[in-house]
Amino acid sequence: MKLLGLLMGCALVAGAASNDAFLIRDADVYPVTGPVMQGVSVLVQDGKIADIGAKLTPPKGIRIVEAKGLRVYPGMIDSATELGLQEIESVRETEDTGELGEFMPQLRALAAVNPASEHFPVVRVNGITSVMTFPSSGAAGAGGGGGGRFGGGERQFISGQAALIHTDGWTWDDMAIKPCAALHLIFPSMPRGGRGGVSGNPEVTQAPAAAAAGGTTQARQTYEAQIAQINQFFDDARVYQKAKAANLPGFRTNLKFEAMIPVLEGKVPVAITASRASAIHDAVQFAGKQNIKIVILQPRDLKQAAAELKEKNIPVILGRVLALPEYEDDAYDSASTLPLQAYKAGVKFALGTFGNEFVRNLPYEAAAATAYGLPYDEALKAITINAAEIWGVADQVGSVEKGKWADLMITNGDPLEIQTQISHLYMKGKEVELTNRQIELYKKYSSRP
Amino acid sequence: VVQNATILTVTHGTIKGSILVRDGKIVEFGDKVLVPSGATVIDAAGQYVTPGIVDPHTHIGADGGVNEGSISDSSMVDIKDVLDPEDIAIYRALAGGETTIHILHGSANAVGGQCVTIKTRWGKDAQGLLFQGAPPGIKFALGENPKRSGNPTGRTATGGAPTARYPATRMGVEDTIREAFTDAKAYQAEWADYRAKVARGENPIPPRKDLRLEPLVEVLQGTRIVNCHGYRADELLMMLHVAKDFNFKIDLFVHGLEGYKIANEIAAQGAGVSTFSDWWIYKVEAADAIPYNAAILAKKGIVTSLNSDDAELMRHMNIEAGKIMKYGGLSENDALAMVTLNAAKQLRVDKWVGSIDPGKDADLAIFDKYPLSASAKVVKVMIDGTVYFDRDKALADNAREQQERQKLIEKEKQNQQRQQPARRPTV
Numbered sequence: 001m002k003l004l005g006l007l008m009g010c011a012l013v014a015g016a017a018s019n020d021a022f023l024i025r026d027a028d029v030y031p032v033t034g035p036v037m038q039g040v041s042v043l044v045q046d047g048k049i050a051d052i053g054a055k056l057t058p059p060k061g062i063r064i065v066e067a068k069g070l071r072v073y074p075g076m077i078d079s080a081t082e083l084g085l086q087e088i089e090s091v092r093e094t095e096d097t098g099e100l101g102e103f104m105p106q107l108r109a110l111a112a113v114n115p116a117s118e119h120f121p122v123v124r125v126n127g128i129t130s131v132m133t134f135p136s137s138g139a140a141g142a143g144g145g146g147g148g149r150f151g152g153g154e155r156q157f158i159s160g161q162a163a164l165i166h167t168d169g170w171t172w173d174d175m176a177i178k179p180c181a182a183l184h185l186i187f188p189s190m191p192r193g194g195r196g197g198v199s200g201n202p203e204v205t206q207a208p209a210a211a212a213a214g215g216t217t218q219a220r221q222t223y224e225a226q227i228a229q230i231n232q233f234f235d236d237a238r239v240y241q242k243a244k245a246a247n248l249p250g251f252r253t254n255l256k257f258e259a260m261i262p263v264l265e266g267k268v269p270v271a272i273t274a275s276r277a278s279a280i281h282d283a284v285q286f287a288g289k290q291n292i293k294i295v296i297l298q299p300r301d302l303k304q305a306a307a308e309l310k311e312k313n314i315p316v317i318l319g320r321v322l323a324l325p326e327y328e329d330d331a332y333d334s335a336s337t338l339p340l341q342a343y344k345a346g347v348k349f350a351l352g353t354f355g356n357e358f359v360r361n362l363p364y365e366a367a368a369a370t371a372y373g374l375p376y377d378e379a380l381k382a383i384t385i386n387a388a389e390i391w392g393v394a395d396q397v398g399s400v401e402k403g404k405w406a407d408l409m410i411t412n413g414d415p416l417e418i419q420t421q422i423s424h425l426y427m428k429g430k431e432v433e434l435t436n437r438q439i440e441l442y443k444k445y446s447s448r449p
Numbered sequence: 450v451v452q453n454a455t456i457l458t459v460t461h462g463t464i465k466g467s468i469l470v471r472d473g474k475i476v477e478f479g480d481k482v483l484v485p486s487g488a489t490v491i492d493a494a495g496q497y498v499t500p501g502i503v504d505p506h507t508h509i510g511a512d513g514g515v516n517e518g519s520i521s522d523s524s525m526v527d528i529k530d531v532l533d534p535e536d537i538a539i540y541r542a543l544a545g546g547e548t549t550i551h552i553l554h555g556s557a558n559a560v561g562g563q564c565v566t567i568k569t570r571w572g573k574d575a576q577g578l579l580f581q582g583a584p585p586g587i588k589f590a591l592g593e594n595p596k597r598s599g600n601p602t603g604r605t606a607t608g609g610a611p612t613a614r615y616p617a618t619r620m621g622v623e624d625t626i627r628e629a630f631t632d633a634k635a636y637q638a639e640w641a642d643y644r645a646k647v648a649r650g651e652n653p654i655p656p657r658k659d660l661r662l663e664p665l666v667e668v669l670q671g672t673r674i675v676n677c678h679g680y681r682a683d684e685l686l687m688m689l690h691v692a693k694d695f696n697f698k699i700d701l702f703v704h705g706l707e708g709y710k711i712a713n714e715i716a717a718q719g720a721g722v723s724t725f726s727d728w729w730i731y732k733v734e735a736a737d738a739i740p741y742n743a744a745i746l747a748k749k750g751i752v753t754s755l756n757s758d759d760a761e762l763m764r765h766m767n768i769e770a771g772k773i774m775k776y777g778g779l780s781e782n783d784a785l786a787m788v789t790l791n792a793a794k795q796l797r798v799d800k801w802v803g804s805i806d807p808g809k810d811a812d813l814a815i816f817d818k819y820p821l822s823a824s825a826k827v828v829k830v831m832i833d834g835t836v837y838f839d840r841d842k843a844l845a846d847n848a849r850e851q852q853e854r855q856k857l858i859e860k861e862k863q864n865q866q867r868q869q870p871a872r873r874p875t876v
Contacts, residue, residue: 090732118730322768322823324761328537329854331847332544332764333826357731364768367823417822418771438729442741442777445709446748 021045022429023058024410027067031400032074032377032384042072044406047429051402065410065424073380073415074399075129075407075427077387078362079317080297080352083120083133083167084113084175089356098136099160103233105259107160109135110179113172119356121436124167126360127415129407129427130177130397131167132317132352132387134184134271135160157230159184161259162271164391166407168427181391182271182295183263187286188226189279190219227282234290238264269293269392271317275326277301284308295390298354300326302338306345315348315390318382320358321368339369343378350387367416379416405429450484451813451831454493457820458805459500459782459790468498470811473833477807491829491836497820499785500804501548501812501832502766503792505723506676506703506756508553509538509763510567510578516555517562518598521615521625524587525660527563528552532575538760539578543569543838545764546814546827549580549793549802553703554588556678559595559616559625561588563664564676566796568812568832583798586674586700587664591684592734595622623687630695633665640666674700674797680734682710689718701795703756706738709745721752721795726769727776728762743787744777754792767814771821781821810834 024042029052031037043051043058058064087094096112113133123131136159161180169175237260243251244261262268274283275298287294298319299305309316323335331337342349351366353359366379374382388398397407406429413420425432451468456478458464466480469488484490508515512533517523532552542550548569554562564586567578598614616622639656646653667673675692679685679702689711692699698719702708705722706729708715715722724746729738746753755770757763766788773784786803793803801810811834818825830838 088730088733088736322761322765324541324764329847329850331844332541333844336826357728360727364823368765368768371818371824371826416824418768418775419822438739438741441709441737441739442745445712446741446745448710448713 020063021050021059022063022065023056024065024067024072024408027070027072027410029072029400030380032380033399033401042400042406042408044408044426044429047406049400049402049404049406049408052400067410069412070423071411071413072400073127073409073411074384074397074404075409075425076127076362076383076415077164077350077398078123078128078131078353078359078383079350079387079390080319080354081131081133081359082136082356083123083131083359084115084117084165084172085109085133085135086356087114087117087119097134097159098156102156102229103158103256104135104156104160105158105183105263106255107135108163108179109133109160110163110165110172110176113163113165113175115169115172115175118437119359120167122438123359123362124425124427124432125422125434125436125439126363127409127411127422127425128359128362129167129409129425130164131359132162132164132181132391134162136184136186156186157188157226158233159186161268164393166427168430168432177396178391178393180262180268181393182269183259184297185230185270185272187272187274187279187283188223188230189274189276190216190223227286231286231289234260234264234292237261263292264290266291266293269295271295271297273297275300277304280305281308284312284314287314288312297352300335300338302341302345302347306341306347309347310345313348315350315386316342317352317390318342318349319352319354321351321365321372333372336368336372339379339382340373343374348386348390349382350390351382363416364418367418370416376416450482450488451491451493451498451815452484454496454498454815456805457497457499457781457785459786460804460806462782468805468811468813470831470834473811473835475805475807475809475811478805491815493815493829495817496828497816497818497825498805499546499767499814499816499820500789500809501802501814501830502546502788503549503754503790503796503798503803504542504547504757504763504766504788505551505701505754505792505795506553506758507542507550507760507763508555508758509542509550509760510534510536511552512536515553516557518555518557519614521558521595521598522560522629522661523554523558523562524560524629524662524664525562526554527565527585528554529563529565529579529585532565532567532578534573534575534578538763539569540571540838541760542763543571543830544827544840544843546767546816546830547763548812548814548830548832549796549798550763551586551674551676551796553586553676556588556590556594557598559590559622560629560665561590561678563587564674566798569837570832570835571837580798580801582801583796584672584674585664585667586676586796587668588703589626589675589677589688591622591677591679591688592619592681593732594678595625619684619687622684623691626688626691627694629662629665630669630691633662633669634695636662637666637669668697669695671698674795676701676703678703680704680706680738682707686711686714689714689720692720693718700797701752701754703758704735705746706735706742708751709739709742710737712746712749712751715746716749716751721754721791722746723754723756723792723795725758726755726772740772740776743773744779747779747783747787748777752791752794753787754795755787756792765823767816767820767825767827768823771823774821784821 029037041056085096162182164178164181165175237257240257272283274280296316325334385398388394408426410424467482468478469476512531517526553564566580566583701721701723708722727740770784770788790803793799813831815829816825828840
């Protein structure tokens with residue numbers, strides 16, 4: 001039995017690895033970037049979408065995937081996870097997020113991604129084909145346990161480089177779409193007084209002791225000192241950049257500053273965790289001063305912050321739509337209406353689930369955004385093309401368009417609806433088996449006599 | 450009267466029509482309901498009505514303290530004594546359609562504290578929240594949590610410094626529970642003996658009342674609901690054996706994430722399971738959790754429900770029910786029963802709540818769209834025939850409160866500015 005399984009596994013892999021061409025015939029294609037195309041075919045060659053059209057003349061003998069009455073969508077993208085870096089939240093040994101050290105731009109999430117993590121097959125059966133994986137989510141404790149997520153580096157500012165990866169591959173090299181898609185910075189913030197803060201708030205941990213001991217004055221001093229520290233680090237990096245360019249005598253390579261150069265050159269954005277209005281404002285000011293590209297992670301106070309974000313053209317990654325209000329006196333649905341607020345304000349946004357446990361529910365998070373007013377098309381974009389644009393890979397993934405990777409799912413309906421079934425999933429044109437350990441356990445135990 | 454709705458009754462399938470409510474009870478439902486003169490009409494055209502959602506596993510409204518973690522056997526403490534009716538989580542649960550919830554003691558102790566069933570009547574005092582007639586509960590806990598406190602290298606359940614406390618293993622957890630029930634049986638016998646003597650006209654000295662053992666005697670008598678927190682199949686099986694040996698019923702295993710591995714054994718003993726839809730791997734004992742768990746259990750005839758164990762998840766249990774249709778292919782009705790009728794059965798309140806039936810409490814949730822979907826949201830919630838949540842009103846109220854708050858802040862700022870000069874020393 002075991003041997004047979006192995007043989008079958010090999011056969012499948014061999015078939016898939018040959019990257020042969022195929023044609024998805026007679027499907028309704030939802031490209032996300034344009035109107036629905038009904039009854040068309042999609043030609044996939046060399047892992048890419050070679051053509052889409054009603055009257056394609058495919059090469060003779062090509063493999064045909066009949067899709068009449070079915071729909072083709074791009075694979076979904078979760079813009080904030082720790083996939084591959086964390087297996088079991090409560091077990092330190094399986095956790096590779098949250099390194100020690102305050103400024104750690106040289107750390108690469110990609111190189112710590114475990115391609116054999118059980119999380120990958122679990123999320124991909126629900127159509128999630130790529131994810132941003134962060135060296136630390138900046139979301140300590142949100143949604144359970146949370147122990148040790150920051151390792152010993154509780155006072156971390158720069159946690160490292162986040163990678164955009166496919167959710168399938170033999171190695172992390174295979175999986176990489178963009179090895180360094182963002183540098184992750186956890187912005188400090190002033191603790192807000194009063195009752196009702198949510199423990200999942202990433203910034204509360206930054207200066208609580210100071211706030212408790214010395215009141216707001218001391219907390220402000222701490223806060224300002226921390227921002228000065230961050231500015232100093234960027235300034236030092238710039239000095240290093242100049243020294244390197246000038247090839248000054250005695251110049252020595254510094255890995256931290258080396259990693260900062262693409263950021264200073266504007267090639268890599270800084271993803272800044274900042275949820276409160278004041279933190280977002282200060283982060284935007286900081287970005288202006290340092291002349292860097294930024295993306296804001298998990299903003300909450302969009303009412304106050306949206307205008308400035310829109311003006312500066314700064315995109316955001318919204319956290320879970322199904323989340324508690326931050327304060328006791330907030331409207332009960334205040335987290336769920338954030339996508340609508342961002343949309344109305346014209347702020348570009350994508351969704352992230354900020355953790356590993358909820359990645360597979362990404363489409364339902366998008367659906368929940370529609371329940372609280374977000375137009376449907378915008379919800380779909382928030383987990384596909386918007387994410388691709390924000391992370392600078394819109395030429396490769398995020399929509400069903402000629403020339404892009406064939407990251408596709410074939411469904412029998414709307415992917416945001418729970419009951420919709422995915423019949424085929426492709427990543428880079430390779431069919432991915434829609435199974436995982438959970439399905440195997442299901443089969444095994446549901447057949448127990 | 451709730452009119453023009455699609456009604457998911459749970460016990461009579463899904464129909465279109467109206468529900469007549471009088472004196473807090475459901476009188477009738479269907480497409481031929483006549484509106485009595487003077488009745489309040491709620492037009493639910495295009496909307497969906499479900500029974501109020503029942504959640505057997507929550508930890509809200511407990512004034513911050515759900516674990517009496519200092520001892521392994523804490524059956525003398527009662528959540529009912531610390532009910533906080535002003536916990537905003539109660540309101541948020543209500544806004545998600547939950548009308549009946551069981552508030553559990555934590556899982557730090559093998560024998561945990563007593564639990565209470567309430568209705569989410571937001572605005573009432575603690576007494577007004579209680580579900581009259583609902584039997585009280587008690588919590589047991591197996592596996593990682595109760596043994597963690599005893600582990601010299603571990604943390605306590607609340608994250609504090611480790612303290613050595615028996616038990617530190619699953620073996621010790623079993624022993625702790627067996628010791629407690631052995632004591633309870635002896636205690637029960639003492640009282641039985643005492644009562645027999647009184648009945649014979651003797652004048653015996655009554656046994657000393659033991660607040661730790663009283664609730665366990667109620668378990669043995671079958672008057673107290675047994676919740677048992679557990680994950681792995683082995684520990685669940687252990688508890689099934691304990692229950693068999695001491696002859697009591699396990700109303701519900703909470704979590705029960707590996708219940709699917711011993712569905713036969715659970716079914717044979719008539720125990721219930723309340724599980725998650727798809728939460729997994731947050732700890733080692735949750736690594737084999739599968740989203741098909743609830744479906745496998747239900748197909749074996751086990752009374753299975755979904756629970757939240759979480760102040761956020763409890764706001765959208767309708768979505769969780771939808772996932773059980775996806776994972777394991779249960780029908781709409783069977784899936785919805787997992788957050789209504791089945792949960793009510795486990796809490797032994799199904800004669801009052803859990804389905805839309807004449808004579809039951811008028812606890813209803815009204816959704817704007819098909820409720821077993823993430824695109825739906827709750828628009829109104831009724832408990833005992835009274836509307837406790839109305840989304841439009843809630844949003845308007847909140848907007849007004851925020852404005853008032855802003856005004857007060859402005860006023861305070863002005864006050865401070867005015868007062869400041871006077872505060873300066875005049876030297």
